[in-house]
Amino acid sequence: MSTPVDFTRKFVFEQADVRGEFARLHESFRQILEIHQYAPAVGKLIGEFLAASVLLSTTIKFEGRLILQAESSGEIPLIMAECSSDLQVRAIARGAEQATSQEFGSLLRNGRLAITIESDAGQRYQGIVPLGGAGLASCIEHYFENSEQLPTRLWLASDTQRASGLLLQQLPAHLVSDAEARARHWEQLHTLADTVTTGELLELEHERLLTRLFLEDPLKLFPAASAAFACSCSRQRCHDALTAISARELEEILTAQGHISMDCEFCNQRYLFARDDLREPLDTDAAHAVH
Ligand SMILES: [Zn+2]
Known part of the structure; x- marks a missing residue:
């Protein structure tokens, strides 16, 4: 089975309590x-935020979404x-039309980074971490640490074509119970992953990349899951x-423009509302005014 263009793929090491995941986005990133x-x-x-959001979203145990937002x-x-x-x-990035810097x-x-998990059922969890100058990955790592x-x-x-991400996470003791051995495995694996280059993350076929990084550490790959742009x-x-x-505000806009127009900034979809479409908000408010 061939790997989808935009995908994320989980793996586990067979001799260490460490899991991993590799994500690459191409088509969805281009569309965005x-x-x-x-x-x-x-x-x-934006590409780094997308890749990170995909990697973190797969830990969600319910129907919902993970949002990474920095202000x-x-x-x-x-x-x-x-x-x-x-x-x-x-x-999306907002208000960044004048940005010229290359520096994070x-x-x-x-800046501060909010990591939010929202379930479709309405639950919401949020963690906030300050954004240092070291980059998004290191901020997220601090979040996990803290x-x-x-x-x-x-x-x-x-780059402006592709976005990729690799994640390693230590798992609770299962295969190895000795604390020192666990610490050594973790250290070894993330030190090996530290040798990955930007070019490899973006271009190298992912199975070859994992073999290159972890040649002596057998790992089991799970099937790739396909990702896509959707609003x-x-x-x-x-x-x-x-x-x-x-x-009153709705009336003012309707009088001035004849309709109310709302554009979704994520996908550019335009929604138009005429006076007849807005009976409910217009009447509800009028009722409040009377009582
Ligand atoms: Zn939209």
Whole structure:
């Protein structure tokens, strides 16, 4: 069976309590970059956010999505990537039209990263970590460290064509119970992974890459799972958002423009609402005014 163009693939080491995952996005990343004009450094960072969101999303144990969102006072005020439990991805950078820097530390100066997991059933978990200058992977690693989760390392790479990521995570003792041996295995494996180059992450066929990195550490690969660009926006969601606006404001826009237009910034889909479509928010608010 051939590997999908956009995919993520899990593996486990057969002689160490360590798991791994490799993700590569090409087509979905291209589709996302086509929606807006981004400076190359911004597009590249979107790729890293996407690859990381895919790698982290596969740990979700329910139907839902993982969202990586960074806000900063640097050249990128906001950047976010989202991956659902069925591997549908979307991403955006906002307000970064003037970005010229190539440096993570100036693009996302004084930034903070929110890692949010939302279930379709409405549960929400969020962790927040400051963004240092060392890059997205290292910030996510700090998040795992500080939240006392399993030790986790990530390697991310992106150009404006492809985005890739490799993740290693230490598992609870199962094959090896000796603490020293466990620590040694973990150290050895992430030291080997540290030798990966950006070029290899982006271009090398992934099974060859894993063999190159872990030649003497047998690993078992699970089937690849396919990822794709898809937006979760809908006319109903836009309508729901309009109900949060006061009837007076809605009236003002309707009078000025004849309709209300909402564009989804993730996919550019335009939703148009005429006065007749907005009976509910207009009437609800009028009712409030009377009582
Ligand atoms: Zn959309």
